[in-house]
Amino acid sequence: MSPAPQRTAAAERELVAAAVAAAARRLAGSQDDAQVRAVLYDEGLAWVDFPAGWGGLGVSAGLRAFAAEALAAAGVPVPDPHANAIGMGMAAPTIVEYGTDEQKALLARIYTLETIFCQLFSEPGAGSDLAAVATRAVRSGDEWTVNGQKVWTSGAQNADMAILVARTDPTVPKHRGLSYFLIDMHQPGVETRGLRQITGESEFNEVFLTDARVPDAMRLGPEGAGWQVANTTLNSERVSIGGGAAREAGMIGVVAAAWRAHPEYRSPAARAELMDLWIESEVARLAGELQRQQAAAGRPGPEGSGAKISFARNAQALSALDVRMRGAAGLRYDDWADRRPEHYSMTGRNPVYRYLRAKGNSIEGGTTEIIRNIIAERVLGLPGEHRVDKDIPFEDLPR
């Protein structure tokens, strides 16, 4: 890939504006989601920071918000950013960075929702310590055979493909023996079983891989480079989870609305707590806004890494207050049946659901503790964690 030509921020905005105008012309008022997605991909408005020809315009990532605003202003429906979240937010940025042209052809399919992705990273023995994955991939000719178990896999039941981290060389230390694959979920060697959550429903799964196949052409990045490739995915994941641009967006909006509608929920102590959380939510929003503006001006900062911690803490504290302030009415639940949600919303259903679901916010996508480690080491320059297993071949580690 040749380096993108340096453009001024104004020139980048013009490029985006021109693409938006072209898309609006071609769509001529159509609200059809599939058609809108196809045209937006074609005009480089799927991920504006991706290269031209691959769903983008090669401009800075900070202009994503600008593009969304411009589309809305031009009357083009902005596609739901939560659809195919793992494909859009994790697989795509990794594929665009490491992919062959054949692999990059998936980008259009991801954006148009033809190929839904899930994430086969975590295992019973490898969560925070992702480099400890034990699922084995063994090569024979142009194909890999995969055996192992993954767990907590969100949306596997609806996925067409998965991003997969597997061990390809157990004789070297754990970070060096991994490879990254794009695996077909529709095959006999892949068995998906719902895994029930504390909310009652089965949003995530266990996935058993028994002689599952992946062509070598679907290995993303070099053999043995799975750790580096996976880090691209994880960094994108952490960025895509935090943030939200409008004041009172997210959990604070839900709880503030309940407070306003129900004088009977109010007490001085609860109000002090709610105000503290209102302010915490607002400053987190402003920090996200500053970060976006810095990125748009070509000066990305490390501020984004804190966003997920604040998001999780605020969502948990607010949803906890919401249950408590309602008194016994706050305990009412709708349904403990083991459901398979097609769509879910962290701010949906009822206070009990929101309280329970928010508990996952500080675990999924990297725990709060792990992100604190990352901030301390990469942003603040403090020494790394003590790692006893760093130089020992994976097969010799006690497990």
Next chain:
Amino acid sequence: MTTTDLLPDADEEALRQAVRALLADHCDAPTALSAFAQPRPDFAALRAALLADMGLGELLAGPGGRDPAGAASAAPAEPEPGPALAGAAAHELGRAVAPVPFLTFAVAMAAVGALGADELVERLAGGAVGIVAAPFDSADLAVTTVEASGSASTVSVTGTITAVPDAQAADVLVVPARCGEDFVLVAVEAAAARIEGFPGLDETRPLADVSFDGAAGAVLGTGDAAGEACEAARLLGLALLACECAGLAERVLEIGLDYIRQRRQFGRTLGSFQALKHRAADAWIAVMQLRAAALAAVRSLSAAPAVPAGGEPGAGETEAGDRAADDPAAEHADAAIAVLTAAAYGKKVAVHVAEEMLQFHGGNGMTWEYPIHLYLKRAKADELLLGSREALERELATIIDIEE
């Protein structure tokens, strides 16, 4: 509410650098610490270098201060750079816990400027120090026990105000007073007041009791105009306080991080212990959020120059389609939300980070020699400046409709 452009512009950046360079030369930690010496130095040279020579006084006068009628009738309203620039300076002064009455001076300048008292504005812009004679923790500058009597333009004032910040540095006191049924703002020469300093928690922003016994004063404004001037001044003060807290917290975090990067115990640097790393990461998140909130606060005032009563805001639609253009009350509420949010958060974060960094220093954190206590003392006192955090949160709650 519209999306504010939060990024500091080139002028703010240049001023920030200039203030930082000046403080590096003239206001190191031992200088700040000398504020606790007996007798206390008056820091007149440092004050003159910042307010007069560098032009921070002039800057605060602003176009609105100089010519409120003109500012109010110009359409559409130009963003006023004063608050954002003052915020950049306040951030640096907070980093250095500088014993300079910048914030308190800015509050007085804003009140005087809002009333169009040109002569006094000129004098203050030229280096004279003005301070509002109100208690340190006053959440409403128009609440007063001072009595004034006399004609429409000249009065004599009597009364006592306790714990006024920076009063001893004042050349002129701006005194909120009651004149019969009316509220008035009066300018009194500091020489005509009795100003009794007393030791306080934070000697970098020292306290004094101020009393008047029939002192002569010039009326700057009366009634609603004077009340609105007090409110504009308070909001500016709170926005600058947020900036100061952001600078303070940013710097004390740096000091704490430097310490745990170097000090070794148990054969390791302290900074390798996760218990400290996690607290450092949390402090960093808070500091970063505070900086964003403080930038939003000063910008909300830049976008909304305090329009005195009767002033017509610009009729034309501005580029962003500000709803402020059609609704001055909504614009004032937006500014108040931004300022109260930032100030309440700043009061919480500055003291928290200072306390954390003191703990990071172990025994050295308890010594007079290490600068941590300067930050702690300033931050702890700042919890009360221009109203307690609780008072600000109650006020904010009313605006955003989170009623009790």
